Amino acid sequence: MGIVEKIKEIEEEMARTQKNKATEYHLGTLKAKLAKYRAQLLEPATKSGGAGTGFDVQKSGDARVALIGFPSVGKSTLLSKCTHTQSEAAAYEFTTLTAIPGVIEYKGARIQLLDLPGIVEGASQGRGRGRQVVSTAKTADLILIMMDATKSDEQRRLLEHELDAVGIRLNKQKPDVVFKRKTTGGITLNITVRLTKTDEKTIRSILASYKLHNCEVMIREDITTDEFIDVLIGTRKYLPCLYVYNKIDAISMEQLDKLARTDHSVVISCEMELNLDYLIDRIWDELGLVKVYTKKRGAHPDLDDPICLRKGATVEVGGSIASHRVLVVIFLAYPGCLQWYSSLPGDQFPLCTGLGKSSKFSPHAQKVGLNHLVQDEDVVSIFTK
């Protein structure tokens, strides 16, 4: 029996099994088996064996956003409207046959938008293009699940399922579980919270089914069985996702209102160019990009050429400065201040207004270390002592 058939058999058995306390353990072992087969399907032993490799498009810019959807929902139309790249759009399915990158330029950031072929149900299981599309999604920093607002909302669940099958977890945090493989010493299982969605017996049986007889596990969150398997498999991608409903020009206000109110959703019309600016704004937010300005001593900040970083970034310096022994990084930032001064020697002049959010207390330059988290609109100066 091939892997695809085995997967099908397990899925059928899971569908037949009623979900309750008594079957929790059995379902847990089935899930573990299923995940193992899926992993085999994704990463075959031979490289040429239809592996789940994505399209070979160079990553560029500050972040990558991938467009995932069924055929003819308007993915290519969106790319052509938001970037300078034209991607062929037409009223027939599978117009786009490969990955087409474009660039969204926004607030000084360059965001790569990747138009992809439409996928069909079962794309993650099949060979060829469908798998290639969902595998490419794994390389993105944000996924746009694009849908036709005139069609049933069932599309959303089906698309989520396809991404889930290749190990992409949407809008979820990595489970708070520490897992360490060891060579001896047996299993050390430490559960610091009350588990309501799985139990210790299930956890232990899953470890056994993965032949993990020596390891250290610390569970610090009320996880599900699936989430525990994700931790063991280790190759899951936790990505933010926006659900984009296109073609709102063709639905009623009532329907529009309902779609707009669902979580993580944005409603647009590519054809009528409705809400596209808002979509780009939301993309920016979801990516958590921050823009910082640089400033040389004795000069005003360079506001024309910001540097884009991901939220949570610290300042990294390279080249000749990095080799200096002592470094002081100074963030000139003050929220909501109309005009502020830098107290640095050589900087005795008013600086720009309203810039910076990092510094809460001082209207002046703040000296911080390299590990300081930069925030949007900070001004950064780097000094060597």
Ligand SMILES: Nc1nc2c(ncn2[C@@H]2O[C@H](COP(=O)(O)OP(=O)(O)OP(=O)(O)O)[C@@H](O)[C@H]2O)c(=O)[nH]1
């Ligand atoms: N009514 C309406 N039609 C749209 C809108 N956006 C795109 N379309 C139409 O939808 C059809 C499909 O558009 P494409 O951009 O080719 O869709 P796609 O998702 O790239 O399709 P594939 O590449 O085949 O997967 C075209 O006929 C577009 O003109 C919209 O906002 N409203």
Ligand SMILES: [K+]
């Ligand atoms: K099309």
Ligand SMILES: [Mg+2]
């Ligand atoms: Mg297309």
